[in-house]
Amino acid sequence: MAINNLAQAVGRRKTAVARVYLRKGSGKIQVNKQQLDVYFPIESQRTKLQNPLRACDAGSSFDIYINVSGGGKSGQVGACVHGIARALVAFSEENRGALHSGGLLTRDPRMVERKKYGQRGARRSFQFSKR
Incomplete structure (x- = not known):
């Protein structure tokens, strides 16, 4: 049995990566083989x-x-949004205008800055003692 995807795309946010597959259907969304409301129980995440x-x-x-x-739930939602938008554009180029004006095709480049040696964190130094 061949699965025919109408479109597929990859979305990324922070360290999360989402692979999105679009198929003909009735509006069902599955994330990691679970229903949407099971995997993302918070309403704001589902609406986003x-x-x-x-x-x-x-x-x-x-x-x-x-x-x-990868990542946490917030990064995973952002990756899913980016992937769905890119898959809709791959399906039909007419969708690009509406998605671009909503800012949904732009990958959010903000990442956690790495910790530097000789410091307590990325920017925070160890406490300095004069005496």
Whole structure:
């Protein structure tokens, strides 16, 4: 049995990577083989994840399957949003204008700065004692 994806894309945010597959369907969203409300129990995360679908008015015409790994829940939501937006553009180039104006195609480049040697953290130094 061949699975025919209409489009697929990769979304990234912080250290999270989401692989998104678009298929014909009725609007079901699965994240790591779990329902959306099970994997992301917070309502604001679910609404943020559905922003690309609302921007394109494509809420109930696709089933979306997402494999996401790395990072925390917030980074994973951002990666899923980026991946869904890129998959919608791969499906139809007409969606690019609505998604771009909503700022959904831009990858958020903010990452955690690395810890430097001789310091307590990325920027914080050890406490200095004059005496």
